[in-house]
Amino acid sequence: MKKIRLIVFVMIVAFAVMGAGYAAWTDVTEINGTITTGWLDVIFENPISTDPGDTPEWMQLINVGSTEATIARSEKKTLEIEITNGYPGYESQVTFDIKNNSTIPVKVKDVAIQRYYDSELDVDLSEISDLIGKEMAVGETIKNIAISNYVTEDAKQETNYSYAVTITFQQWNID
Amino acid sequence: MKKIKVLFMVLLVAAVVMGAGYAAWTDHTTVEGTIGTGTMNVEIDTGKSLEPTLTGPAYVVLPKPEVSEDKNSVSFEVANLYPTVYKGGDISTHVKLHMQIENVGSVPVKLDRVELIPNDANDPVWEKLKAAVFMHWSNNPKGYTKDGGNGWNSLTGQNAVTGLLKDLGTFVATNDLKNFVMRPGDVIRFGGFEDDEMNSFRFWLPAGDVNNDEYQGEDVGFTLVFHWKQFNM
Numbered sequence: 108m109k110k111i112r113l114i115v116f117v118m119i120v121a122f123a124v125m126g127a128g129y130a131a132w133t134d135v136t137e138i139n140g141t142i143t144t145g146w147l148d149v150i151f152e153n154p155i156s157t158d159p160g161d162t163p164e165w166m167q168l169i170n171v172g173s174t175e176a177t178i179a180r181s182e183k184k185t186l187e188i189e190i191t192n193g194y195p196g197y198e199s200q201v202t203f204d205i206k207n208n209s210t211i212p213v214k215v216k217d218v219a220i221q222r223y224y225d226s227e228l229d230v231d232l233s234e235i236s237d238l239i240g241k242e243m244a245v246g247e248t249i250k251n252i253a254i255s256n257y258v259t260e261d262a263k264q265e266t267n268y269s270y271a272v273t274i275t276f277q278q279w280n281i282d
Numbered sequence: 283m284k285k286i287k288v289l290f291m292v293l294l295v296a297a298v299v300m301g302a303g304y305a306a307w308t309d310h311t312t313v314e315g316t317i318g319t320g321t322m323n324v325e326i327d328t329g330k331s332l333e334p335t336l337t338g339p340a341y342v343v344l345p346k347p348e349v350s351e352d353k354n355s356v357s358f359e360v361a362n363l364y365p366t367v368y369k370g371g372d373i374s375t376h377v378k379l380h381m382q383i384e385n386v387g388s389v390p391v392k393l394d395r396v397e398l399i400p401n402d403a404n405d406p407v408w409e410k411l412k413a414a415v416f417m418h419w420s421n422n423p424k425g426y427t428k429d430g431g432n433g434w435n436s437l438t439g440q441n442a443v444t445g446l447l448k449d450l451g452t453f454v455a456t457n458d459l460k461n462f463v464m465r466p467g468d469v470i471r472f473g474g475f476e477d478d479e480m481n482s483f484r485f486w487l488p489a490g491d492v493n494n495d496e497y498q499g500e501d502v503g504f505t506l507v508f509h510w511k512q513f514n515m
Binding site for chain 2: 172179187193194205230273
């Protein structure tokens, strides 16, 4: 009998404690963080040649040289300048724009020039070299950057000369 | 335990340094320039029916002119020449040279000078030989222009330029010729072929000037060299 009383007492205490457990209210707060990074993208635009080869028909046999300037591929990161049938004294100029198509500002970190000629050409790339350190805001365009090409008297016939200029852009806040 | 701590520190430092290296974003644009040069090349035409030829009076020996390998000069030696009374339309009174020069290069040119090199410059016959030269140019030598012309334009005017043959390089350098820009495909004719026989490069030994026997037994030989320069120089 004593045992039964003890069991009943224990059960009463157990139910009482269980009831107290369900009595407490709860709530939750949550922080969801999403970080989307921007991108860095600088492109060429608006290449213009002073001698694109669209000379009037009556002049075509005199003005036999031509300079074509095109932006290659959809990434717009390569500007191709091609002079055809150049001769000593031939001169042309190409202008183009550089646009910061990024979501962050950029600056010109470096300009690397490779010249595959000696005295046969006189190519003025100073306007590109002068860009080093230049900062560009988001969406900013540097317009009418010019490259001048001149074929000198040292140029040989039926020969190809070339040059390559690589402009490196970097995010503006890192040295 | 100590080793593990050291290894951990090294890895930590390496990770920090690596992070700094990759931290800056970069992008590149490239300008590629290619300059191809053309050719300057003017040649004496040696094609069929256009190669240099000589015609002249009876009994005068007229060998086939020799064109140099680079096609820049032509040489010949006329034998048994004798004094004649020159008449423009009469082939029995002079020797005619027919020759055509073509700009086969890709850039225009101008004639710098014509050089006549006698085989024997001390021969007194060079003080007597006379020449009359008509020159024409065309960009359409085998066809006809839209306005009905034959495509030929004079470089010497209505009348031939004349002088002593030895001075050809001087008197042939008319303003029209010196200023003429010979475009790729253009041709100049010294003399004519079947279509303009009257306009030619002629030379003769004038009968009135050579009344003694001093000039008998003479062979006349010379080389004509054409020097060209770029049209824009």
